[in-house]
Amino acid sequence: MTLSINDVSKTFVSDDAETIDALSHISLSVNNEEFICILGPSGCGKTTLLRIVAGLESASSGSVSVDGIPVTRPSPKMAMIFQEYSLYPWRTVEENVMLGLELRGVNKPDRVTAAEKFLDLVGLKGFERRYPHELSGGMRQRVAVARALAIEPSILLMDEPFGALDAQTRNRMQYELLRIWEKTKKTILFVTHSVDEAVFLADRIVVLTQRPGRIKEIVTIPSVRPRERTSDEFGQIRRHLLDMIKEESDLVQ
Amino acid sequence: MTRRLGLVLPILLIIGWEVVAIIVNNPFFLPKLETVIPVLLSPFSDVLGTGSLVDNALVSIERVVFGFALAAAVAIPLGIGMGRFSVLNDFFDITLEILRPVPPLAWVPLALAWFKIGIVSIVFIIFIGAIFPILLNTVDGVRGVKNTWIEVGTTLGASERQVLTKVVIPGAAPTIWTGLRVGFGISWMCVVAAELLPGPTSGLGYLIMYAYNLGEINVIIAGIIVIGLIGLVVDQGFKAVEKRWFGWRGLER
Structure with missing residues (x-):
């Protein structure tokens, strides 16, 4: 690269x-x-x-x-991570992370596996079903990082x-x-x-x-x-x- | 507790009404409670030869559903287009601003001239009444979608179409829903008002006007209560959906 x-x-x-x-x-x-x-x-x-x-x-x-x-x-x-307010409030943490793959037509089981992997990497295992407003500022940015990583840029x-x-x-x-x-x-x-x-x-x-x-x-x-x-x-x-x-x-x- | 407090006034009103009705003692002015309740308690039996309360309510609801659905089908796509593309907004804006202040009932004569007496005229009036709140809220909702949300989508690889379906529409949905809720309220008012006018031979509006002609004030009051209750139930339904699906609004972080 x-x-x-x-x-x-x-x-x-x-x-x-x-x-x-x-x-x-x-x-x-x-x-x-x-x-x-x-x-x-x-x-x-x-x-x-x-x-x-x-x-x-x-x-x-x-x-x-x-x-x-x-x-x-x-x-x-390339994937971009913004300063704040970048998570979709109507999507769960997992659904936020899966978005990039969803846009590419990756099937659901593979999306879930990827979301799991990257949420684990950023230290948010177990938060899959939470919504962004339930998380602290630091956790929200971790989700944003996981979401960016999920498209494997x-x-x-x-x-x-x-x-x-x-x-x-x-x-x-x-x-x-x-x-x-x-x-x-x-x-x-x-x-x-x-x-x-x-x-x-x-x-x-x-x-x-x-x-x-x-x-x-x-x-x-x-x-x-x-x-x-x-x-x-x-x-x-x-x-x-x-x-x-x-x-x-x-x-x- | 607040729920219970809210019940105090209706109970006082009913008691006050009964007291005044007894004092006035004129069923053509204010009928007693006991002449209204039987009408409400037998919703399936014929009222004054116009059909039952339920029959008339269903007719009104059917008209509203047609007019409202038509308004939503036009207003939501148009509003999304106007909210997203300023060219469309500039094209439609002035025309809509001129038409918007016209009360829906002012269209009645024109509706009769164009569509004659019948369901089409009534549906048209409802359509006019419902379209503006739905349209304006849709435009607002689409404009309120955060730019960062759109850019996140784009950087994750969303096509223009995916930006619309995955970001703009879900992001605007709570505000669009508010528009539908307000629009439905206005539709309900419009159908009853339109049925009061000469022409229709069924519907709740027709029923209470017909009851007036026969001096059956108790039927008028029963009809008004039914109109109010149906409006209330539908509105509660809209609110329940709002709470269930769009609870994230105001919690964007």
């Missing part, structure tokens, strides 16, 4: 015909099974970049390709998936995600505005500038895992990243 983003720019035209440059000349090539975090101040276009990769939006110029094939619409090789696109969770649940989910990543060998593109989260998770962190988002720097993180959040080494990386983010945020104020 190869994912490459080639010179992608995005310009929005608002209702009153103003143009807003959201992204400018982004190029990045992602290795197989790599964990990439896209980090940037709010409004830098990081979500837009992810949506372009997902095929939910089109680039104004440039292109995204997976295994050499240009992405023009959502591809079965090679790339996971995650748009601040833990942004709405409290700090403790968030830390827990980060551990879990690494565990799942190591087990399933996915390539992950993970958008966040949390320096701490990026340093904990990523192989490489792509730092974007203030709008229009350009790549400011790509920071490679030493590959030891699990990482000690408070160690000196990561403290230095974190300081470096925070300085960059601050520099960018200060530009707007």
Whole structure:
């Protein structure tokens, strides 16, 4: 699997015909099974970049390709996990997880088996018949992860998936995600505005500038895992990243 | 407890009614309870040569079912189209906004001119009465479907058609159901009102108007009670379905 983003720019035209440059000349090539975090101040276009990769939006110029094939619409090789409110409240947990397979016409017994497998993987065995509103925020995101994994994509696109969770649940989910990543060998593109989260998770962190988002720097993180959040080494990386983010945020104020 | 509290007023009204009826002592103005109850207690025996209460109720219900089903069959697909495609909405919106404030009964003369006296005219009036609440709620329901839900479907590989059947329709269903419930209530009012007018020779509306002509006020009151009870039972049925199937509404997370 190869994912490459080639010179992608995005310009929005608002209702009153103003143009807003959201992204400018982004190029990045992602290795197989790599964990990439896209980090940037709010409004830098990081979500837009992810949506372009997902095929939910089109680039104004440039292109995204997976295994050499240009992405023009959502591809079965990728699955996206949204920040929140993404589960279908009228479906049980199991029915949510089975949806992708249902859309492909996979028969019921196979769907159930798959749902069971992935719910087990995210630690939600026994919750099959529950409805989303009966679950906590962290559990709901686990379901969303299981649902994305169920279509067996090679790339996971995650748009601040833990942004709405409290700090403790968030830390827990980060551990879990690494565990799942190591087990399933996915390539992950993970958008966040949390320096701490990026340093904990990523192989490489792509730092974007203030709008229009350009790549400011790509920071490679030493590959030891699990990482000690408070160690000196990561403290230095974190300081470096925070300085960059601050520099960018200060530009707007 | 609240249920019991709700029964206090009807009981007081019945007692008050009986007291006033005894004081007034004029069956052509306010008949006594004991002349109304026998009519209600023998629903299968003929009333004033018009057929039994049940016969007349069934005739009214049949008319409502036709008009209501026709309205739903037009309003739901149209509303889904309007909610999903702004072109359709722009095309229909002004026309519907002009027609909507016209009371259904204002169409009676036209209905008679077009369809003559008979079931077609009545069904037409019911159709006019029911179509707007169903249509407007369907449009609202479809517009209220969260964009994230649609995008999740798309990224999991849903075709345009599957987005409609697996996401939009189930997501809008609770609001559409509310439209059907309101629409049915209006249909029921319309059928009785339409039957009061010259022309029909059966139905609950006809029965109470005929009873008025004969000065049988007790039959009028019995008829009104039956009309109210049927409306209540149907509405409770709608509510029960709402609770069973659409209990997730308001619990989206």
